[in-house]
Amino acid sequence: MNKRQIQKQFTRDKILDSAKQIFIEKGIINSATLQIAEKAGIAHGTLFLHFPNKDALVIGLLDIELLKFSDEIKQLIIETDEIDKLLNQYLNLIKKEEGFFSSLAREMPSYKSELRRKILFRESLIREHFHQVIEKGIRKGIYASVDIPSVLTFLFGTINYYLSLKSSFVHSGSVIEKFHDQTIEIFMKILKK
Amino acid sequence: MNKRQIQKQFTRDKILDSAKQIFIEKGIINSATLQIAEKAGIAHGTLFLHFPNKDALVIGLLDIELLKFSDEIKQLIIETDEIDKLLNQYLNLIKKEEGFFSSLAREMPSYKSELRRKILFRESLIREHFHQVIEKGIRKGIYASVDIPSVLTFLFGTINYYLSLKSSFVHSGSVIEKFHDQTIEIFMKILKK
DNA sequence: AATTTCAGTGAGTGTGTACTCAGTAAAAGG
DNA sequence: CCTTTTACTGAGTACACACTCACTGAAATT
Structure with missing residues (x-):
């Protein structure tokens, strides 16, 4: 160069x-x-x-940030194969960039469908990892044989909700931290046999 | 007049x-x-x-619509005191005005905090009803003694998520219908002893 | 019938903002 | 050293949109 x-x-x-x-x-x-x-x-x-235009900037920005996040998640997957630990680590990662993910959750529904699809695709890769870990757990007989996509939508939907309304839930500080324990607790109950 | x-x-x-x-x-x-x-x-x-301005129109519109909805919910509470039936009815009511609630879920995070507080207040009234029904169930020994606010946030968060991303989940037709059964099923599992 | 009130009109105003383009200066190339 | 290329500049343009206000005509009041 x-x-x-x-x-x-x-x-x-x-x-x-x-x-x-x-x-x-x-x-x-x-x-x-x-x-x-x-x-x-x-x-x-x-x-x-x-x-070339504002949209391209947004796409450029989100692409980079979500790719970074994906890489960190991948690292995490390699290290942990218990779902509660994975979820705990996942929440910690989001917490580290909570401002970013809060804005993302807030604005995503308003993005053009192409960009939204891109974001949801990245999320689906993460879900895939969770899916595999849960599947393994079910095969091992640790978890109940739930419909995995359903319970994951439930989980990711809730996290998204916390993030999108962050400013209504906490004045300052972290929403993720606030709901961290109860999210894991409830999710584990869903998986319980 | x-x-x-x-x-x-x-x-x-x-x-x-x-x-x-x-x-x-x-x-x-x-x-x-x-x-x-x-x-x-x-x-x-x-x-x-x-x-006087656009904001006032939005507030006027949402006030009327949410009040109508509240009244219908109240009617429903009187009629049913089993949580799965209540949830079923609640989802049906939302489905009837799904376009409205989808837009609401999509835009709410972008509203000024005063309006958002108003909307969340109306939602909290509805949650209160759910709270009471679950509490009764716990006292009767039908449900596990869960932390009710937590599980309700989980539930309402998920429903909100479906609605806000409706167009990503279904091409046409109803998201609520699509997720109706699994939402009830998972929620009942959370309450199970 | 004359006067006053007032809901409604729509061209006009001000503001915010995405995007353009002729001009500039420094780096690259010969 | 001279010419060409190119990253950058910022005033300017076009447009969208919330909100205004002098005017109109019909209803209410006298």
């Missing part, structure tokens, strides 16, 4: 960093591209050299 | 009807007040004679 390419990449990263900060603070939908540019310390027009 | 008052009320109703239709179709946040006025068959300015 020559000097120009390095500079270009650097600017792109600044835009994405700024977009992420603003995404966490108040979401992307109601934030102006001008504000993102200002926070990144670049001209408004520059943003559109790197992303 | 004289002729003028009747006419005024009629116009107000037309606005609310139109707003409800548009709310169901695509939500209120991304709909223009001009469009609502056109659908109601009135001038754009007229809308602002009846509601």
Whole structure:
């Protein structure tokens, strides 16, 4: 990479960093591209050299962040094969980026269907891991033979709900932490024989 | 009421009807007040004679609709005191106005906190009824002595999740219907001794 | 019948914001 | 050293949309 390419990449990263900060603070939908540019310390027009339009920026941002998250999850799967430990670790990971996931849960229903599909696809990969761990548990006779997709929708739906209404559930601090124990407890009861 | 008052009320109703239709179709946040006025068959300015601003219209609309729903729920409570039947009836009521509740679930996280508090307050009244029925069941020894608020958050969270992502879960038709049986089944398992 | 009241009208205004494009300066290439 | 390429700039444009207000005409009041 020559000097120009390095500079270009650097600017792109600044835009994405700024977009992420603003995404966490108040979401992307109601934030102006001008504000993102200002926070990144670049001209408004520059943003559109790197992303053809606002949607592309959102997709770019979410793609990167969710990929990072996916990788961390994968690591986690390798390390744990008990569902309560996995769920505990999963919640801890979300908690680490709770602002991000809260904004995501809040705004997702308003995204264009293509982007929503992308996000749900990434979620489905995570579900797949949970699915396998539960399946193994059922085969071993540890868990009741539940309909796995159903119980996972129940689980992920609830977590999504906590995140999307975070500001109504907690004034400051973590929703995930608040509901951490009871979520695991109830989910384990669902799996209980 | 004289002729003028009747006419005024009629116009107000037309606005609310139109707003409800548009709310169901695509939500209120991304709909223009001009469009609502056109659908109601009135001038754009007229809308602002009846509601000082767009927010007031949204509050007016949701207040009326949620009050109607509350009343139907109350009726239901009187008639049934088994939790699975109550839940079944509750889901049926939501299904009857699924478009409305889907839009509500989708947009609620984006509303100003005051309006969100209002909506959550109405929901809390409904939860209160569920709470009582479960409590009675626990006292009778039918259900396990679970932490009722936790399991209710789990339940309402999941239902909210289905509704908010309705268009991702079903192409056409009812999400509530799709998840009806499994929701009841899992919830009853949570309550099982 | 004359006057007052008021619901309704719709062109107009102000604001916010996504996106453009002619111009600039520094890096790359010869 | 000169020419070309290109990342970047930021004032400008187009558009959408919430909300206003001078005006109209019919109903209510006198």
